[in-house]
Amino acid sequence: MTLILSKLIPAHQPMIEMKPHFQPILRTGLLLLAGAGAVPSAFSAPNPPPPNIVFIITDDLGHGDLGCYGATKIATPNMDRLASQGVRFTRGYAPSATCTPTRYSILTGQYAWRQPPRQTGILNGDAPLAFDADHFTLPDMLKKAGYTTGLVGKWHLGLGDGKTPVNFNGEIKPGPLEVGFDSAFFIPATVDRVPCVFIDGHHVSKLDPADPIKVSYNGPIGSEPAGRDHPELLKMRADEQHSDVVLNGISRIGYMTGGKSALWTDEDIADTLTKRAVGFIETNRDKPFFLYLGTHDPHVPRAPHPRFRGKSGCGIRGDAVVEIDWTVGEVMAALDRLKIADNTLIILTSDNGPVLFDGYFDKSPDEQNGHQPAGGLRGWKYLVYEGACRVPLIARWPEKIKPRVSDQMFNLVDLFSTLATIAGQPSPGKAAPDSIDLSRVLLGKTEENIRDFTVLHGISGTLALRQGDWKYVPANAKGVANDMGSGAKATDSRFVGSRIPQPLLFNLAADPAEQTNVIKQFPEKAAELEKRLATIKAHDTK
Ligand code: NG6
Numbered sequence: 001m002t003l004i005l006s007k008l009i010p011a012h013q014p015m016i017e018m019k020p021h022f023q024p025i026l027r028t029g030l031l032l033l034a035g036a037g038a039v040p041s042a043f044s045a046p047n048p049p050p051p052n053i054v055f056i057i058t059d060d061l062g063h064g065d066l067g068c069y070g071a072t073k074i075a076t077p078n079m080d081r082l083a084s085q086g087v088r089f090t091r092g093y094a095p096s097a098t099c100t101p102t103r104y105s106i107l108t109g110q111y112a113w114r115q116p117p118r119q120t121g122i123l124n125g126d127a128p129l130a131f132d133a134d135h136f137t138l139p140d141m142l143k144k145a146g147y148t149t150g151l152v153g154k155w156h157l158g159l160g161d162g163k164t165p166v167n168f169n170g171e172i173k174p175g176p177l178e179v180g181f182d183s184a185f186f187i188p189a190t191v192d193r194v195p196c197v198f199i200d201g202h203h204v205s206k207l208d209p210a211d212p213i214k215v216s217y218n219g220p221i222g223s224e225p226a227g228r229d230h231p232e233l234l235k236m237r238a239d240e241q242h243s244d245v246v247l248n249g250i251s252r253i254g255y256m257t258g259g260k261s262a263l264w265t266d267e268d269i270a271d272t273l274t275k276r277a278v279g280f281i282e283t284n285r286d287k288p289f290f291l292y293l294g295t296h297d298p299h300v301p302r303a304p305h306p307r308f309r310g311k312s313g314c315g316i317r318g319d320a321v322v323e324i325d326w327t328v329g330e331v332m333a334a335l336d337r338l339k340i341a342d343n344t345l346i347i348l349t350s351d352n353g354p355v356l357f358d359g360y361f362d363k364s365p366d367e368q369n370g371h372q373p374a375g376g377l378r379g380w381k382y383l384v385y386e387g388a389c390r391v392p393l394i395a396r397w398p399e400k401i402k403p404r405v406s407d408q409m410f411n412l413v414d415l416f417s418t419l420a421t422i423a424g425q426p427s428p429g430k431a432a433p434d435s436i437d438l439s440r441v442l443l444g445k446t447e448e449n450i451r452d453f454t455v456l457h458g459i460s461g462t463l464a465l466r467q468g469d470w471k472y473v474p475a476n477a478k479g480v481a482n483d484m485g486s487g488a489k490a491t492d493s494r495f496v497g498s499r500i501p502q503p504l505l506f507n508l509a510a511d512p513a514e515q516t517n518v519i520k521q522f523p524e525k526a527a528e529l530e531k532r533l534a535t536i537k538a539h540d541t542k
C-alpha cells in the first residue's frame with residue numbers, strides 16, 4: 001500500500017507534512033480503492049520493492065581510518081570501493097562519543113542524553129535493557145514496512161528487565177528480540193567485558209548446561225585467575241580496570257566463571273560475525289531485509305585473526321581496521337553473488353571516534369607509523385572535539401544513489417526518520433523526537449543542509465554544538481563524570497581532555513583542528529550558539 005501512496009505523493013514532499021494518524025487512513029482508503037478497481041491503472045503498476053538495508057556499525061573506527069577519508073598508510077580497498085559507488089559524507093556525526101548512547105540514539109531516534117542515567121553511561125555486560133521493551137524502535141518501524149530484521153554483532157544496550165539479575169543459563173529477555181529484531185546473534189556488551197560469549201536469540205550460544213555461567217562486576221567469583229595476579233597468562237598487559245578475569249589470555253572488566261564451551265575465541269570473532277551476517281543475507285535474499293551488523297573491531301582488546309596480523313603496517317589496531325575491511329568486502333561479495341546488490345542500501349559508519357590506548361598495552365600508540373586515526377581532527381573517543389564524534393559515513397544504493405561526496409551534515413540519530421521514508425513508512429514524528437528525515441540528502445535530491453546543526457555528547461556529560469562552521473563548547477570544570485560503568489577516573493589520561501576550564505568557540509572552516517579559541521573575538525556568536533544549545537536541550541528537535 002505504501003507503494004501506491006508513494007505514486008501519489010512525491011518522495012520529497014512527504015508524508016511528513018501529514019499528521020501521522022491520517023496516513024494509515026489514507027493508505028487504507030487507497031488500498032480499498034485499488035481493490036475496487038477505482039484507481040487508474042498507473043497507480044496499481046508494480047513498483048520496485050523497498051531496498052534491503054545493511055547497516056554496518058563499527059566500534060571506534062575513526063574519521064581518518066579509511067583510504068577514502070585520506071588514510072595513506074592503511075589500505076581499505078573494500079570500504080573505498082563502497083564509497084566510490086555511493087555517497088561519502090564528510091560531516092557524518094555520531095550522536096555521542098561512546099557506544100551505548102550512540103546505539104540508543106540510532107535505535108530510538110532520540111538523543112540518549114535526554115534519558116539519563118540509564119542510556120548515557122557505558123553499560124556492563126549484566127546491565128538491564130536501556131529502554132522499555134515496548135519502545136517503538138527503528139527495527140520495529142522496518143518490520144511494519146515488511147522487513148525481516150536481524151542483529152549480528154555488538155549489542156551493548158543491556159539485557160533483562162532489571163528486576164532480577166540476568167540469568168545467562170536460562171532465557172535472556174527482554175533483549176534484541178523484544179525490541180524489533182526477528183533474529184539476533186550478538187555480543188552482549190563489549191569484548192573487554194564479561195560475559196565473553198555470544199547470545200543467539202534468547203540463549204547463550206553453545207552453552208553446556210552442566211557448566212553454568214556466573215557473572216559478577218562486584219568482585220571475584222569462581223577459580224579463574226585474574227590478570228592482575230597472573231600477568232604470565234596474558235597476551236597483553238592491561239590497566240587496573242581491565243585486569244579482572246583472564247579468558248583466552250586476555251584479562252577483562254568483570255568476573256565470569258563456567259560456560260567454557262560457550263567462550264568465544266577473540267581471534268575468530270570477525271569470522272564468526274561475518275559468516276552469520278552473510279548467512280542472514282542468504283536466508284533472506286528473496287524478501288526485504290534489514291541487517292544490523294555491529295563489528296567488534298577495532299575496539300579493545302584488539303585481537304585480529306592471525307591472517308591479518310602485520311598486514312596494515314600500522315600495528316595491531318591497523319590490522320583490526322584491515323579485518324573490518326575484509327568483513328565489508330565479504331558482505332559486498334555476498335550481495336553481488338546473490339544479485340541483490342543494486343537494490344540494497346549499505347550504510348557504513350562508526351559509533352564514536354577512535355582511541356589508541358583504551359586499557360590494554362597493545363603498542364597501538366607506538367606503532368601508528370604516521371597513521372592518523374582521527375584524520376587530523378582534534379581529540380579522541382569520549383570527548384566533544386570533532387575527533388570524538390565525527391565518523392566515517394558511507395551509503396551505497398546503486399539503484400538510487402549517484403556516487404558523490406557530500407558536505408551536508410548527517411547525524412546517525414537521523415537514520416530512523418530517513419529510513420522510514422525510504423521504507424515507505426510514515427514519519428515517526430515524536431516517536432523519534434530528534435531524528436530528522438534526511439532521505440533527500442541521502443538520495444542526492446537536494447543540496448540544502450536540512451540538518452544545520454549537530455550536538456556532540458562527551459563522556460563528561462558535556463554537550464557541545466556545531467552549527468554551520470561554528471562550534472561552541474561550554475566549560476566543564478570537573479571533566480569526566482562518574483557514569484563510566486567501570487570506575488574510570490577523571491585523572492585517567494584518556495579523559496583529561498574532558499575537563500574544559502573555559503568555554504570554547506571554534507570556526508571549523510578556518511580552524512578544522514580546533515586549535516584556536518575565538519570566543520573573545522566573537523562573543524555574540526558564542527552567545528547565539530549557547531542559546532540554541534539550551535533550546536535544543538529543553539525541547540525535542542522536532
Ligand atoms: C570504558 C572502558 C573502555 C571501553 C569503554 C567502552 C575503562 C577505563 N574504560 O569504561 O576500555 O571498554 O568503556 O567503549 O574501563 S565503547 O566504545 O563501547 O563505548
Ligand code: CA
Pocket residue numbers: 059060098099299351352
Ligand atoms: Ca565504540
